[in-house]
Amino acid sequence: MKRVDAAGPAPGGLLGGPLSSYDDLSRASDLYHRVFRYGVDGPALNTNLLGALRRNGGSTVGVKTPEGRLVGFAYGFPGTDGSARYHYSQAAVVDPEFQGRHVGRLLKLHQREIALDWGEHRMRWSFDPLLARNAHFNFDSLGAVGIALQEDYYGQADTDRVIVEWDLDRDPRTLWHRPTAPPPGRLGPADWGRPIPGAAGVWLPIAGTLLAGDPESAEIHAQRPRVRAALGELFAAGYVATSCVRLDALTAAYLFRRGRTTDG
Structure with a gap:
């Protein structure tokens, strides 16, 4: 994980970047369900799907504390409305304890980097x-x-x-x-x-x-x-x-x- 230059100094030493390991994606799924308060019958977030997105034009990014605690997560995928191409960001979640500490901005900045690497010009x-x-x-x-x-x-x-x-x-x-x-x-x-x-x-x-x-x-x-x-x-x-x-x-x-x- 790394700091994004455009964001300036990461507050509190927070680090952001792509999530790739199964453990990280599983923790991201847990954070997603905890923040959105989805019950057993609520929308699921499949860890294998996140891994496939990461390898096929999508984004799976996170923000961690210096101790390695995941406090923010976002994911997206290639999209089109029939006339324009873009990277579509489906969800971004931030641990309630870390809201108001620029975690959301760090997530979007790292999604931006990944989308640009995939050749997209808009999100x-x-x-x-x-x-x-x-x-x-x-x-x-x-x-x-x-x-x-x-x-x-x-x-x-x-x-x-x-x-x-x-x-x-x-x-x-x-x-x-x-x-x-x-x-x-x-x-x-x-x-x-x-x-x-x-x-x-x-x-x-x-x-x-x-x-x-x-x-x-x-x-x-x-x-x-x-x-x-x-x-x-x-x-x-x-x-x-x-x-x-x-x-x-x-x-x-x-x-x-x-x-x-x-x-x-």
Whole structure:
């Protein structure tokens, strides 16, 4: 395992890189199930499949402590939508104890290296559009953009996903922490799911958190149809999502701009 130069010094001496041994892939599978809290009947992650992916255009990467404890894992595979080729990152998981310590960024940087080695020039993945924290990481931390909405992505209700695209040929350091102009006026729960034009682009406010057991979760989930409709209209009109910022304890907001670009 190694540190990625573009990431700067790895916090806490964390080391990242490809996972190749059966033991490492087994530990990755265990971490995946523990973090996502999948039960016996939940989605399985086959260790042999991960080994096959690694040898055939895919990625299996991890982040470890100096003592060798696996605290982050991501995997992906070659993908196409019929017109474009890309490396598709299916999942990235971080041990809850190490969240907020740049493990997710290290995972994505190592996936980027592997995808470039396989000859790919872009990476895609998906996320729930109501997860503002994930959106902020994807757009504001990595510099990727949201290019489309796929309704009921996994064939089940409430599995809408925003498709993210990341330009692998650009130095990630040029895309991190891009400044974003503030949205117009004060936005709150009454604005959730309502596109609001501003000087920087079109803002789409959403609930700032979506947590299991949150007493507001029913209200938060109620915004899903409005957010789905707004996202569909914005993407159909040629906009891409370039940022998602927290406005206060209750509300976050996407920023949409015209054209598929990662420029700030």
